[in-house]
Amino acid sequence: MMYIDNLFFAILLSIGIGFFTINVKKLIRNINLGKDVDRSDNSSARWRNMAMVALGQSKMVKRPVAAFLHLIVYAGFIIINIEVLEIIIDGLFGTHRAFSFLGGFYGFLIGSFEILAVLVLISVIVFWIRRNVIKLKRFASNDLNGSPRKDANAILYFEIVLMSLFLIMNATDLQFQAMNNGNIISQHLNALFSGLDIAQVEVIERVCWWLHIAGILVFLNYLYYSKHLHILLAFPNTYYADLNAKGKFDNLESVTKEVKLMMDPNADPFAAQPVDENAVPSKFGASDVQDLNWVQLLNAYTCTECGRCTSSCPANQTGKKLSPRKIMMDTRDRLEEVGRNIDANKGVFVPDNKSLLNDYITTEELWACTSCNACVEECPVNISPLSIIIDMRRYLVMEQSAAPQSLNAMMTNIENNGAPWQYNQMDRLNWKDEN
Amino acid sequence: MSEVINVPTMAEMMAQGKQPEVLFWVGCAGSFDDRAKKITKAFVRILNRANVDFAVLGTEESCTGDPAKRAGNEFLFQMQAMMNIEVLNAYEAKKIVTACPHCFNTLKNEYPELGGNYEVLHHTEFLKQLLDSGRLSIEGGQFKGKRITFHDPCYLGRANNIYEAPRELIQKLDAELVEMKRSRANGLCCGAGGAQMFKEPENGTKDVNVERTEDALETNPQIIAAGCPFCNTMMTDGVKTKEKESDIKVMDVAELIANAQDL
Numbered sequence: 001m002m003y004i005d006n007l008f009f010a011i012l013l014s015i016g017i018g019f020f021t022i023n024v025k026k027l028i029r030n031i032n033l034g035k036d037v038d039r040s041d042n043s044s045a046r047w048r049n050m051a052m053v054a055l056g057q058s059k060m061v062k063r064p065v066a067a068f069l070h071l072i073v074y075a076g077f078i079i080i081n082i083e084v085l086e087i088i089i090d091g092l093f094g095t096h097r098a099f100s101f102l103g104g105f106y107g108f109l110i111g112s113f114e115i116l117a118v119l120v121l122i123s124v125i126v127f128w129i130r131r132n133v134i135k136l137k138r139f140a141s142n143d144l145n146g147s148p149r150k151d152a153n154a155i156l157y158f159e160i161v162l163m164s165l166f167l168i169m170n171a172t173d174l175q176f177q178a179m180n181n182g183n184i185i186s187q188h189l190n191a192l193f194s195g196l197d198i199a200q201v202e203v204i205e206r207v208c209w210w211l212h213i214a215g216i217l218v219f220l221n222y223l224y225y226s227k228h229l230h231i232l233l234a235f236p237n238t239y240y241a242d243l244n245a246k247g248k249f250d251n252l253e254s255v256t257k258e259v260k261l262m263m264d265p266n267a268d269p270f271a272a273q274p275v276d277e278n279a280v281p282s283k284f285g286a287s288d289v290q291d292l293n294w295v296q297l298l299n300a301y302t303c304t305e306c307g308r309c310t311s312s313c314p315a316n317q318t319g320k321k322l323s324p325r326k327i328m329m330d331t332r333d334r335l336e337e338v339g340r341n342i343d344a345n346k347g348v349f350v351p352d353n354k355s356l357l358n359d360y361i362t363t364e365e366l367w368a369c370t371s372c373n374a375c376v377e378e379c380p381v382n383i384s385p386l387s388i389i390i391d392m393r394r395y396l397v398m399e400q401s402a403a404p405q406s407l408n409a410m411m412t413n414i415e416n417n418g419a420p421w422q423y424n425q426m427d428r429l430n431w432k433d434e435n
Numbered sequence: 436m437s438e439v440i441n442v443p444t445m446a447e448m449m450a451q452g453k454q455p456e457v458l459f460w461v462g463c464a465g466s467f468d469d470r471a472k473k474i475t476k477a478f479v480r481i482l483n484r485a486n487v488d489f490a491v492l493g494t495e496e497s498c499t500g501d502p503a504k505r506a507g508n509e510f511l512f513q514m515q516a517m518m519n520i521e522v523l524n525a526y527e528a529k530k531i532v533t534a535c536p537h538c539f540n541t542l543k544n545e546y547p548e549l550g551g552n553y554e555v556l557h558h559t560e561f562l563k564q565l566l567d568s569g570r571l572s573i574e575g576g577q578f579k580g581k582r583i584t585f586h587d588p589c590y591l592g593r594a595n596n597i598y599e600a601p602r603e604l605i606q607k608l609d610a611e612l613v614e615m616k617r618s619r620a621n622g623l624c625c626g627a628g629g630a631q632m633f634k635e636p637e638n639g640t641k642d643v644n645v646e647r648t649e650d651a652l653e654t655n656p657q658i659i660a661a662g663c664p665f666c667n668t669m670m671t672d673g674v675k676t677k678e679k680e681s682d683i684k685v686m687d688v689a690e691l692i693a694n695a696q697d698l
Contacts, residue, residue, distance in 0.1 A: 247543075410633035414500070423466075431476065
C-alpha cells in the first residue's frame with residue numbers, strides 16, 4: 001500500500017516537472033525568435049543590478065504599501081518552499097517529516113513557515129481587496145479587461161488555497177502536534193478539529209498534504225500562461241537589462257553602413273557588395289515580434305502587469321490611448337500567437353497576415369509617447385516599453401514613411417536647413433546681434 | 436543690462452591658431468526660437484563675465500538629429516550626427532557645453548558610437564563647475580527669498596541622472612527652492628519630448644503641459660525654473676493657459692543667474 005503511494009507521488013511529480021520543462025523550452029524558443037543583441041558585457045554590473053533590483057526589490061519601495069505586502073509574499077514564497085523539499089522527500093521515500101531530526105531547529109523552521117503563511121494570507125487578501133473592492137486605478141484599467149483580470153485573481157486564490165492547505169495540514173498532523181515543536185499557529189487551529197475522531201483527522205491531514213503538493217505542481221505549470229512568470233524571469237530580466245544611460249537610444253548599425261556609403265565621396269554605389277550567405281533582407285525597425293530583440297521579448301514575458309509604467313506615463317495620465325503596460329501585454333500576446341503558429345506548423349512560422357503593429361498596437365498609441373522614460377524608471381524589474389515604441393516608430397518612418405504630417409515637415413526642415421523649423425542655417429548666429 | 440556680448444566662432448579661433456576651453460553648442464532652439472535666444476544670451480553673458488574662453492560653431496552648427504531619432508528616423512539622425520561629428524572633429528573639439536538637454540543627451544550618449552567623443556556638459560553642470568572653482572560668484576539679487584520651483588527636464592534628469600546641479604545653483608541665489616510633488620526621477624514630462632514639440636498631441640482629455648503646470652502651481656511659486664528651451668516653452672504656455680502669466684515667470688536657470696547680477 002505504501003509503495004503505491006510513493007509510486008503515485010513519483011508519477012505526479014514527474015508529470016508536474018515534465019510539463020514545466022516543456023513549457024520552459026517553449027518559452028526559451030519564443031524568446032529566441034527575437035533578434036540578437038549582445039548583453040554579455042559588464043557582468044559585474046549586471047549581477048549587481050539583479051541583486052539590487054530583482055533579489056533586493058530596490059525599485060518596489062517607491063510605493064511603500066505595495067512594497068511591504070509584496071515583500072511578505074515574496075519572502076513567504078521563497079522560504080516556505082524549503083518545506084516543499086521535505087514534502088518531496090516524504091512523498092518519494094514514505095518518510096514522515098524527514099527533517100524533524102533537526103530538533104529545535106526544525107521547530108524554528110516550521111514555526112517561521114507558519115507565521116509567514118499567515119502573513120502571506122493577510123497580504124494576499126489585502127491585494128485582493130485592492131484589486132476588487134478599492135479598485136485602484138491601475139488595476140481597474142481597461143488594459144486588464146478579460147483574461148488578465150481573471151489571471152490576477154486566480155493567482156491570489158491559488159496562494160490563499162495553498163497557504164490554507166499548509167496550515168490545515170500541520171494542524172491535523174497529530175504526530176507533529178504531539179511533538180509540539182514549531183506548531184506555533186497550527187496548535188490553535190488544531191482545536192477546530194477536536195470534535196472529530198483520530199481517523200477522520202488523519203484523512204483530513206492526508207487530503208491536505210496531497211492537495212498542497214498537487215496545488216504547487218499545478219501552480220508551477222500555470223506560470224507559463226500567467227503574468228506570474230515574473231517570479232522566475234525577474235532575475236534574468238534585470239540581469240540582461242540595458243545598462244546605458246536611459247537617454248541613449250540604440251544605434252542602428254545597418255543604417256550606419258548606408259549613411260557612411262552615402263557620405264563617402266569615393267564610394268562606388270554600383271560596386272558589387274560582398275555576398276553574405278546568411279544575410280536576411282534588412283528591415284528597419286519593428287512591425288512584428290520577430291523584429292524586436294530577444295531582451296525585449298524577455299521583457300514581455302517578465303511583465304507582471306502591475307501598471308506602474310502606465311500610471312506614471314504622461315500620455316496616459318492626460319487621456320491618450322498609449323499605455324506602456326499594454327505595449328508589453330500586446331507584445332507577449334502576439335509572441336504567444338506566433339509560438340502557437342510555429343507549434344501548429346511543424347516548427348515553421350506560416351505568415352498569418354497579422355502583425356504586432358496595427359493588429360495589436362495602433363499608430364495612435366505609438367505617436368503619443370514623449371520618450372520621457374517615466375515608464376522605464378518606474379518598472380520594478382527594469383522593463384523598457386520605450387525601446388519597443390521607438391523600434392515601431394522606426395518601422396513606421398523608415399519602412400512606411402508613415403509619420404504624422406507635421407513630423408514629416410520637421411524632418412524635411414532638418415534635411416534642408418539643419419533645424420526642425422524653416423530657418424536658414426546661415427542665420428544661425430543672428431541672435432548675437434539682435435536685441 | 437550690458438548689450439555688448441562677445442561670441443567668438445570656432446572658425447575665428449582656428450584662424451588665430453587658438454583652441455577655446457569649451458565649445459558652446461547653441462542648438463536650434465537657442466539659435467532661432469525668440470524665447471530661447473534670451474537664454475542663449477544670458478548664458479553667454481555669464482561666460483563673458485567669468486572670462487570663459489569659449490566659441491560657437493555659428494553657421495557651421497546643424498541640428499544634432501535628436502528629434503529625428505526620437506521620431507524614428509535613424510537615417511536622418513545619423514546623417515546629421517556624422518556631418519556634425521566631421522565638423523567637431525575637424526576643430527578638435529574636446530569639451531562641449533549646451534543649454535539644451537536634448538542636444539546634451541544626443542552629443543553625450545549617441546555621438547560616441549558614430550565617432551564623436553567629447554566631454555559634454557549641460558550648462559547647469561558647467562555653471563556649477565565655474566562656481567565651485569571660484570570663477571563665478573552667484574548673488575541672490577532680485578531673487579533673494581523668492582519661491583522658485585524647478586521642473587526637471589526628462590533628458591537631463593531621468594535620461595542622464597542630473598538632478599542636483601540646477602538645484603544647487605538656484606539655492607545659491609538665496610531663493611526658496613520648493614519641490615513639486617513629482618520631482619527628480621518622478622518628475623512629469625512637460626509634453627515636448629520624443630518629437631512631440633513638432634506635432635499636435637493625440638486625442639486625450641488634457642494637454643501634458645497643463646498637467647505639469649498644475650504640479651508647479653501647487654507649490655505656489657513666483658518663478659518656475661527650467662533647464663531646457665522646450666520645457667520652457669511648454670511651461671510658459673501652461674502658465675498662460677492657467678492665466679497666471681502676470682504672477683509667475685518661467686525662467687531658465689542661466690537667466691536667473693544672469694539677471695541676479697544685472698548682466
